[in-house]
Amino acid sequence: MDDQRHAARVPGDDRAGARAGPRRDRLHHLQPAARGEGAYRVPPDDRRRDRPSRGRARPLTVLRPFTLHRPETADEACALLARLGEDSAAYAGGTELLLMMKLGLLRPRHLVDVKRIRGFGEIGLESHLGPRGPSPATAGGANSEGTRLTIGAAVTHRAVERSALVGARCPLVGSVARHVANVRVRNVGTVGGNLAFADPHSDLATLFLTLAASVELVSPRGRRELPLADFVRGPWETARASDELLAAVRLTPWAGDTAAAYVKFGVHERPTLAVAAALRLDGPVGAGRRGGDRIVDARVAVGCVGPKPERAAAAEACLRGASVADLEDAARAASDIAAAGVDPADDLYGSADYKREMVAVFVRRALGIAAARARGVAPATRFPHAVVA
Ligand SMILES: Cc1cc2nc3c(=O)[nH]c(=O)nc-3n(C[C@H](O)[C@H](O)[C@H](O)COP(=O)(O)OP(=O)(O)OC[C@H]3O[C@@H](n4cnc5c(N)ncnc54)[C@H](O)[C@@H]3O)c2cc1C
Incomplete structure (x- = not known):
């Protein structure tokens, strides 16, 4: 030292x-x-x-x-x-x-x-099915149940964006990292710093909720793991004790038959609104797929509008069983439910009513993009002041 x-x-x-x-x-x-x-x-x-x-x-x-x-x-x-x-x-x-x-x-x-601490700057795979760690057969990039992607707290946004492992296991995470802040912030700003600061306008905290993220905390009392949803308690507030460090975040990659989208909207440096949506089908997704039309699992997270990012569980429930080929009604219902479920406040980013309205619009857009990707067709991705990943 x-x-x-x-x-x-x-x-x-x-x-x-x-x-x-x-x-x-x-x-x-x-x-x-x-x-x-x-x-x-x-x-x-x-x-x-x-x-x-x-x-x-x-x-x-x-x-x-x-x-x-x-x-x-x-x-x-x-x-x-x-x-x-x-x-x-x-x-x-x-x-x-x-x-x-x-x-x-x-x-x-x-x-x-924290940048010199061993392991804090690494990205790797970890099996949570047993103590042996990832097998060589699964370490190369194929999706496998039970293997999580671990991103060390001191890994920068830029390193996430460039990581081949992130690209192979959680490609949307790499794409979103490309749109965090500006290149100067991305070059030095870290994943751990983003999550530990708990700014409500966090892309990472929003997207990671759909990847069943958990954080690893280390202290003189040992290590503990906490779901990200419990770690972030509210604006600039986390469950971290003052002598604890965030060591890493663990993400559970989606199964291969999942299509997803991340959409954020904003006119300031930080996003005004962010939506992550992932749809798992009963068969293959993307171009050249056969079968696979029903949604068997849906994940929707809304961030930046409320005190902390949240999964929209009721909206997810109303998407299950719907067909991606004919998602309009279900997507409309889900987006209205998601908008009703957020807890926005009036602030410099807009009024609470405005934010609620925008949540409905952007959840619908994110679901539309994910559904188009599931079907292997090019989605509409150009919206004013919005970024689609
Ligand atoms: C201009 C600007 C634009 C931005 N735009 C976006 C955006 O579009 N989307 C987005 O998601 N974010 C955005 N951010 C936030 C950005 O992602 C964070 O600033 C960055 O990731 C923080 O990381 P850092 O390493 O610089 O943290 P630091 O500034 O070093 O630390 C931040 C806080 O976390 C604590 N901390 C840091 N590391 C640890 C650790 N390992 N364990 C425990 N506590 C720790 C520190 O004590 C401090 O309280 C923006 C920031 C700026 C300045």
Whole structure:
């Protein structure tokens, strides 16, 4: 483990640059702040406002000094979190955490970097039928009951997008990863950070519900596994204890005779609404299929509109037994049920009534796309301000 003391400046912090003079280039927020290296500390008497020389004062956007711990094992990391308590936070890509710190909403003086922890950066397969792990016969990509895809907490969205294993086992996860945030966030933002932050506007938390996701948590007391639906409790709230780390998320790939779609809508950086739909048929899906028309299992998850993403169980029930060739009535009924079941609030993304209306529209669209894919025909995928995966 190596601990490093850090101080920081951020773009737009004129004062820091001015004081640093010729050593300005060294003031990156992750460089050691050794004496004489040009590191900048916010003076205690000037912490409330960052005053530019002209114009009105703007909110302070300077990171306060912190110590960065870089453990290599989960035990070490958890021990640090337990010892440092509320003065510490797990740190992965920092896309959420550093923003919160710059805004002064979080003020940990110790960051515990999880990216070096062994296993946290890996994607693999795991059998949950027995202790031996995946057999070589199933490890290559064929769908097999009982084998789960494990994505380490420190795996970035970009790595998910590029993973051949994800593409083979849970292709929709790879496609959705391609549409998370922007490329800068995807390059450093992690799956674990996304789930642990529990922002209600999460693509991953929504999609993963349809893959029977569970999370693995590790702490000084050992490891435990929790369904994702229980882990995320509400906006920015999870079941994670303060000395626990999210180690990985496990996904159960759909059976081969499943067709699926993910549709998200939004006009802001983060999605306003997201719907994941998966339809399992009684026979093969896709081009060249024979037979397989009835829906034997349906999964629908709605995210971003309520306090947390939810499966729409009643909507799923009304889809079972329906024919994908003639899904319109069942899809309409299911989308109305899904809309009635969400718990939206009025906020900057729209009014509760608007969101409810949009849920009905987008559940219907997602089901239509999944049904078209099941039948092997090209679905309509162009909708204003929407992304289809
Ligand atoms: C501009 C922007 C646009 C975005 N758009 C989208 C979008 O379209 N869809 C979407 O789904 N998401 C979106 N996001 C969210 C993005 O996916 C997350 O910011 C990112 O995945 C968080 O990961 P991180 O590694 O940066 O987390 P950090 O910022 O490092 O951490 C976030 C939180 O999780 C905790 N944490 C991190 N790792 C662990 C761990 N292993 N165990 C326990 N706690 C941990 C930290 O303490 C912190 O509280 C967007 C974010 C931004 C900034």
